[in-house]
Amino acid sequence: MEISVLNINGQETGRKVTLNESIFGIEPNDHVIYLDVKQFLANQRQGTHKSKERSEVSGSTRKLGRQKGGGGARRGDINSPVLVGGGRVFGPKPRDYRFKLNKKVKALARRSALTYKAQENAIIVVEDFNMEAPKTKDFVNIAKNLKVDGKKSLFVLPESNKNVYLSARNLQRTLVTLAANVNTYNVLNADVLVVTENSLKTIDEILNK
Numbered sequence: 001m002e003i004s005v006l007n008i009n010g011q012e013t014g015r016k017v018t019l020n021e022s023i024f025g026i027e028p029n030d031h032v033i034y035l036d037v038k039q040f041l042a043n044q045r046q047g048t049h050k051s052k053e054r055s056e057v058s059g060s061t062r063k064l065g066r067q068k069g070g071g072g073a074r075r076g077d078i079n080s081p082v083l084v085g086g087g088r089v090f091g092p093k094p095r096d097y098r099f100k101l102n103k104k105v106k107a108l109a110r111r112s113a114l115t116y117k118a119q120e121n122a123i124i125v126v127e128d129f130n131m132e133a134p135k136t137k138d139f140v141n142i143a144k145n146l147k148v149d150g151k152k153s154l155f156v157l158p159e160s161n162k163n164v165y166l167s168a169r170n171l172q173r174t175l176v177t178l179a180a181n182v183n184t185y186n187v188l189n190a191d192v193l194v195v196t197e198n199s200l201k202t203i204d205e206i207l208n209k
Contacts, residue, residue: 001018001019001021001024001025001118002016002017002018002019003016003017003019003123003124003125004016004125005017005125005126005127005197006124006125006126006127006146007126007127007129008126008127008129008142008145008146009145010145010146010147013127015127017125017197017200019118019123019200020204020208022111022207022208023111023114023115023203023204023207023208024111024114024115024117024118024123025115025118026111026112026115027115028112028113028115028116029108029109029112030112032105032106032108032109032112033109033112033113033184033188035101035105035109036101036105036106036109036110036183036184036185037109037184037185037188039098039099039101039106040183040184040185041185042097042098042099043097043098045097047094047095047096047097048094049092049093049094050091050092050093050094051088051091051092052087052088052091053087053088053089053091054077054079054080054081054086054087055079055087056087057079057085057086057087059077059078059079059085059086060077060078061077061079062077062078063076063077064076064077064078106184107207107209109184110182110183110184110187110207111207112184113184113187113188114187114193114203116188117187117190117193122190122191122192122193123192123193123195124146124148124192124193124194124195125195125196125197125200126146126194126195126196126197127196127197128158128196128197128198129142129164129196130161130163130164131161131163131164131167132163133163134162134163134165134166134167135167136167136168136170136171138167139164139167139168139171139174140171143171143174146194148191148192148194150173151173151191151192152173152174152189152190152191152192153173153174153175153190153191153192153193153194154175154177154186154187154189154190154192154193154194155168155174155175155176155177155194156177156178156179156182156193156194156195156196156199156203157176157177157178157179157196157199158178158179158196158198158199158201158202159178160178164176175190179195179198179199179200179202179203179206180202180206182203
C-alpha cells in the first residue's frame with residue numbers, strides 16, 4: 001500500500017512511501033487486540049480500593065440479641081453486615097491488576113491495530129518536522145492543514161521533541177507519542193494516525209524483529 005508524503009502545510013511532496021505488508025497488511029487478530037487493550041487499561045488502575053469488614057468497623061462486640069427466637073437472622077454484634085453501619089461482606093481490598101502478556105502477543109496486537117487503520121485509510125504520512133518554539137497556535141495550524149483538526153489524532157514522532165509535545169499538550173483530542181512507544185490502545189482510540197517518515201522506519205524495525 002502506497003501513501004503520499006505530505007508536508008506540514010498539507011501539500012504533497014511528490015514522494016510516496018510503501019507501508020510494510022507484514023505490519024500494515026496482516027490478517028487482524030481481534031482476540032490479541034482485546035488482551036493487549038485489557039492489559040493496558042488494567043495497568044492504569046491504582047488498585048487502592050478498600051472497604052472495612054466486620055472485624056475492622058469501630059463498634060462494640062456485645063451480642064445484641066439472643067441466638068434463637070428473635071424471628072430473624074442471627075446477627076451477633078453491631079458490626080454485623082446485616083445491620084446499617086456494619087462491615088461489608090467480601091468487600092474490595094487493595095490489589096495489583098497487572099498481568100503478563102508475551103511480547104509476541106503484544107506485537108501481533110499492534111500489527112493488527114495498525115492494519116485496521118490502514119484498511120480505514122486513517123494513516124497520514126508527513127515529512128519530519130520541528131518547531132522553533134512551543135506554540136499551540138502553530139500546532140493547530142498544522143492539524144488544520146492536514147485536515148485532522150476536530151478528530152482524535154495520534155501524532156507519532158521518531159524521537160522526543162519537547163517543542164512539539166508542549167505545543168500539543170493542551171489539545172484534548174490530540175496525543176503525541178514516540179514510535180517506540182506506540183501501543184494498541186492509543187492506535188485504536190485515535191480516529192487518524194499522523195506518522196512521520198522516520199517513525200515508519202522505527203516501527204518497521206521494532207515490529208519486524
